[in-house]
Amino acid sequence: MKNQTLNDSTLLFFSIIMLAVVFALFTSGKYGASNRQVVDKLQDNVFISYESLYTWHSSDSKERDQLVVDLRPPEEYREGHLAGAVNIPFADLLDRSHRRTLKTNSPVWLYAGHEHVSVAALTLLLGQGFENVQVIPGNFQAIKQHVVESFDPSRAFYRDDKARWDHQRFMPLGITKEPDRKPSPAIPAPPEETPVPGGC
Amino acid sequence: MRHIRTNYMNPYLAGFLLGLVLLASFVVSGRGLGASGAAKSVVISAVASSAPDYAEQSAFYADYFQGSNPMGSWLVFLAVGMIMGAFLSGAIANRLGFKTEHGPRISVRTRLLFALGGGLLFGLGAQFGRGCTSGSALSGMAVLSSGGLLTMMAIFGTGYLIAYFFRKLWT
Amino acid sequence: MAPLIPQGLINPELNLFFALLIGIGFGYVLEQAGFSSAKKLAGVFYGYDFVVLRVFFTAGITAMTGLLFFGYLGWIDMDLVFVNPTFLYSAITGGVIMGFGFVLGGYCPGTSIVAAVTGKKDAMVFLAGMLAGIFLFGHFYHDFEPLYTGHFLGNIFVYDSLGMSRAWFALLLVIVALLAFIITQMIEDKVNKTASDKIKERPSYKMPSMLLLTAMVVFLFLPGERSSNIRERNPGELIEKIDAGKPYVSSHRVILEIKNGRDELVLIDTRQQAEYERFTLPGAVHIPPHDILQRRWGPLFRKDLRPKIFFSNGSSNAMMAYLTAARAGYDNVFIMDGGLNKLFQELFTDTAIPDTTAYNLQDRSNARFLYEARQFFLEGGVAAKEKEERPRIKAPEESEIIPVIGGC
Numbered sequence: 001m002k003n004q005t006l007n008d009s010t011l012l013f014f015s016i017i018m019l020a021v022v023f024a025l026f027t028s029g030k031y032g033a034s035n036r037q038v039v040d041k042l043q044d045n046v047f048i049s050y051e052s053l054y055t056w057h058s059s060d061s062k063e064r065d066q067l068v069v070d071l072r073p074p075e076e077y078r079e080g081h082l083a084g085a086v087n088i089p090f091a092d093l094l095d096r097s098h099r100r101t102l103k104t105n106s107p108v109w110l111y112a113g114h115e116h117v118s119v120a121a122l123t124l125l126l127g128q129g130f131e132n133v134q135v136i137p138g139n140f141q142a143i144k145q146h147v148v149e150s151f152d153p154s155r156a157f158y159r160d161d162k163a164r165w166d167h168q169r170f171m172p173l174g175i176t177k178e179p180d181r182k183p184s185p186a187i188p189a190p191p192e193e194t195p196v197p198g199g200c
Numbered sequence: 201m202r203h204i205r206t207n208y209m210n211p212y213l214a215g216f217l218l219g220l221v222l223l224a225s226f227v228v229s230g231r232g233l234g235a236s237g238a239a240k241s242v243v244i245s246a247v248a249s250s251a252p253d254y255a256e257q258s259a260f261y262a263d264y265f266q267g268s269n270p271m272g273s274w275l276v277f278l279a280v281g282m283i284m285g286a287f288l289s290g291a292i293a294n295r296l297g298f299k300t301e302h303g304p305r306i307s308v309r310t311r312l313l314f315a316l317g318g319g320l321l322f323g324l325g326a327q328f329g330r331g332c333t334s335g336s337a338l339s340g341m342a343v344l345s346s347g348g349l350l351t352m353m354a355i356f357g358t359g360y361l362i363a364y365f366f367r368k369l370w371t
Numbered sequence: 372m373a374p375l376i377p378q379g380l381i382n383p384e385l386n387l388f389f390a391l392l393i394g395i396g397f398g399y400v401l402e403q404a405g406f407s408s409a410k411k412l413a414g415v416f417y418g419y420d421f422v423v424l425r426v427f428f429t430a431g432i433t434a435m436t437g438l439l440f441f442g443y444l445g446w447i448d449m450d451l452v453f454v455n456p457t458f459l460y461s462a463i464t465g466g467v468i469m470g471f472g473f474v475l476g477g478y479c480p481g482t483s484i485v486a487a488v489t490g491k492k493d494a495m496v497f498l499a500g501m502l503a504g505i506f507l508f509g510h511f512y513h514d515f516e517p518l519y520t521g522h523f524l525g526n527i528f529v530y531d532s533l534g535m536s537r538a539w540f541a542l543l544l545v546i547v548a549l550l551a552f553i554i555t556q557m558i559e560d561k562v563n564k565t566a567s568d569k570i571k572e573r574p575s576y577k578m579p580s581m582l583l584l585t586a587m588v589v590f591l592f593l594p595g596e597r598s599s600n601i602r603e604r605n606p607g608e609l610i611e612k613i614d615a616g617k618p619y620v621s622s623h624r625v626i627l628e629i630k631n632g633r634d635e636l637v638l639i640d641t642r643q644q645a646e647y648e649r650f651t652l653p654g655a656v657h658i659p660p661h662d663i664l665q666r667r668w669g670p671l672f673r674k675d676l677r678p679k680i681f682f683s684n685g686s687s688n689a690m691m692a693y694l695t696a697a698r699a700g701y702d703n704v705f706i707m708d709g710g711l712n713k714l715f716q717e718l719f720t721d722t723a724i725p726d727t728t729a730y731n732l733q734d735r736s737n738a739r740f741l742y743e744a745r746q747f748f749l750e751g752g753v754a755a756k757e758k759e760e761r762p763r764i765k766a767p768e769e770s771e772i773i774p775v776i777g778g779c
Contacts, residue, residue: 003574006213010579013220013433014586017440021593024444031606035698039661042691091614094606116686116706120613123694124606135687161685164712165719168650211425212552212576214404218426219433221396226438227446228381228389230374231453233397235481236501243505260512277387281394282481283488288395289402290489298490301410301477312496315409318476319483319497321468323504326480328519329465330455333479334397336465338427340455342434344540346529347457354466356415359473363416366474370413 032129041126046119047137048109051156054147056109057082067104071112071121072140081140082111082148090117093124102130111136111143115160137161207293222342229274232339236326238279303370314369329354374451398485407486409477409493416474418562421555428548436583439541439590450669459522476500542587549580604698618693620680620705622714623737626744629653637671637679641692652682652711660691664699672701682707718745 033041056066061084068085070077077087088098090112102108102125110118110125110133118135125133136143137159146155208214225233248255248264255261290296302311326332329351331339337355340348375381376389404426405411414420441447473479478486478497486494508515530540560570612618628636629652638655640647647657658668672679679696681689681704689706696704707714718741 003210003213003576006210006216006574006576007578009213010216010582013216013437014582017437017586018589020444020446021440021589031603031698035603035695036664038698039664039691039695042695043661091610093610114686116690117613119687119690120610120694123691124610127606127698159685161683161687161710163646163684165715166650167711167715208405208422209400209403210574211404211422212429212579214400215426215429216433216579218397218400218404218430219437221393221400222430222434223437223441224396225393226434226452227374227441228393229376229386230451232434233393233481235479235484236505239480239498239501240505243502243509247506247509258509258512259516260509272387274386274390277390278394278397279484281391281396282398282401282484283394284391285395285398285400286402286407286485286488287398289399290407293403295402295407296489298492300492301408302493303410311493314475315477315493315497316500316503318472318474318478319500319502320472320504320507321500322472322476322478322480322497323501323506324508325465325468325470325472325504326501327465327505327508328461328515329469330458330462332469332481333427333473334481336455336462338431338434341431341544342438343449343452343454344435344528344530344537344544345455345457346524346527346532347462348455349529350457350459350462351466351469354463355470355473358467358470359416362471362474367417369475370410370477371417371419 031127033127035127038123038126041131042123046122046134047159048134049157050137050143050147050151051153053109053136053143054151054156057147066107066109067102068109068111068136069102069121070140071110071117076113076140080144082143085111090121093121094128099128102133106132108133109136110134111138111140114139219342222339226342231274232335232342233278234275234331234335234339235279235282236323236332236335237273237275239323240327241273241276303368305368305371311369374447397481398488401482401485402489406482407489407491407494409486409491412479412482413474413477418558421559424555425552428551432545432548432583435541435544436586439537440586443590443593448673450673454526454528456526457524458520459524461519461521464518472504538587538591538593542584542591545583545587549584552576603700606698609694609697612697618697618704618706619708620678622707622709622717623740625652625680625682625707625714626718626741630744630747635677637675637677639679639681639692641681641683641688646684655682658692660688660695663692663695672696672699672704676703679704680707681705683710684712685710717741718748 056064056068064084068082070081070085070087071090071093072081072087073089073091074087077085077089081087086101088101092098108125108130110121112118112121115135115138122133122135138146139160142158142160146152146158209217222233225231244255244261244264248261256265287296300308300311302308306314322332326335329336330347331337331351333352333355336348337352338348341352376383376386381389401407405422406426411420412423415423438447438449438452442449469479476483476497478494480498480501483494483497483501487498512519528537530537533540535543559565625636625638628638632653634654638652640651640655640657641659642657643659644657647655651657656671662668663672679701681692681696683689683692686706686709689710693704693706709716
């Protein structure tokens, strides 16, 4: 004796669920590392110093152990790039051919027109399971100025993401101890900086 | 011996279908089923509209005065749907008709009296439990909420503990 | 994807229509199961008819299994599903009172509606009693309130309370239910003195039980990591977005928000803890990239419909936060272009008074905007507006889950 309706309907229900699970397990291969693994990796020092870039830049190209990647569009790359850098435009970062280029045992260093584009590429590459990827801080202009044209040891550990001012002084918030205190009127000029070419 | 009608749906099939209805409720509206909520809306809107002075003094009616119309709520529409669905099912199975079911040892009058008392207790309890057997216990079980399962165990635990003393009502 | 209404995938006005449809299904099944008979319902307490237990448990387990798998597949966002809050003693008190009500009245609210519709007079009386009970609760609400709202434990899950994993608890619950079905059937047969040839005619439930058990065991062994992957955005999609410049929000927009003090954006500081403590934008909440994926921030990203703006000193930390959030499927997230450095450079280093003869109207209004903002900030306008607590959004406890919509 069977209860045909119950059997059929439960079979249908569970088959749909199981099929969906199997389908999901086979189609979710877009990433090579979980989001959590990526954030954990981002906590490590993912930026190289200008000093090591300078060492790389002044060394003989045959002795180099690093792959430097220029993420800017091909036009900008053609106008000027670090000698020895490979061009992989950010938009095509995950193309199959570029993937093969990136699959090396040597460290991969990224730079772009903006530091945050390099960071975006880094995050995405870590997500693909690449491990040995780092970012050259600053944009191409800054790299060119401080490494290629004249190496400035005071900028050896340059970071674009460093605070340029003591923000607290300009924007007094409710948390200051003396809320009535007027902020210092003298506004220091910002540290000399290469102009950021346009917003994105 | 009691005669139990057998033209009801297989209980497991009915349960499975009810589970699918509950699942649909979660998928569409992100919430479970509930029946006592509609009754609460009825009470709130009836009291608050007929005796606003009285209702204003109690925080229980606060929502009503904050501009939300309790009769337009999700649970009220659910209850309206339940009425339609039950009528449909009763009509198809030919189970419609006025009558009072009572145990063999009590009169209709006693049965109605106890039904009133039971309803009163259930109405009160459903407020504390934040939902009745369907709103708190069944929906709570589906999402594995601690409160829902606790309420469910309290309902059935109490039921079994006291059933013996009220056996005259039913057997 | 689901739940459809809270996600805004269906017009909320249709919600009531769906409530009606679901109600029809609910009422129909209850009546078909025989829940319009108080004698049948009360049988669960006296052993002569366990139909309540069967229907109830089967429904609960079916819905639970469905929700487990739908949640795993990313079909339903469990953070948006209403989870009954747990008020410890109120829940127990309510349950005990309802237990009495069940035995005395023979109905519960849902079944009494169904029974009343099919013409049971006792159910109609029960309903009237229920309305009176609710009125009574309202009348003495003041006295009940400490119990009613006391001992709030959050919207907690029973597997967390027991310290088990969800998959194990679900499997356990299924086994308990199946055992309960078998045992109650035996009790019922004994009480009703069912003839043995009738027992043999009874349908076998081996197949549905096996399907259910198999599904729960499969759920136990599903790889956990992937559950978040299905909801995740495709990397190609993210690249396209960034390449098209979609994630960037001008710092002017942020200035406007601070100046007007309207609560239109959620500003998220992604810098170090020390930097945040020293200075942050008014109303900003601190979530470093590493903390984005914490479950406690889920409600902020999913339920708060305001645009979320990540900022850091430059844009790099904000980009890490953005990509983490965007990959996790959190929409409506942005990066403040250029970060605090650019914002301060624009506000405080370009001191020129707007040139009224400037040709370009756009430039002129831009300069005027920045000039006014600068005056506002230098005169301590922010401090005046920033009397309220900082941050505006309180960091929720790691384990807490915020409910969306009230239940019944």
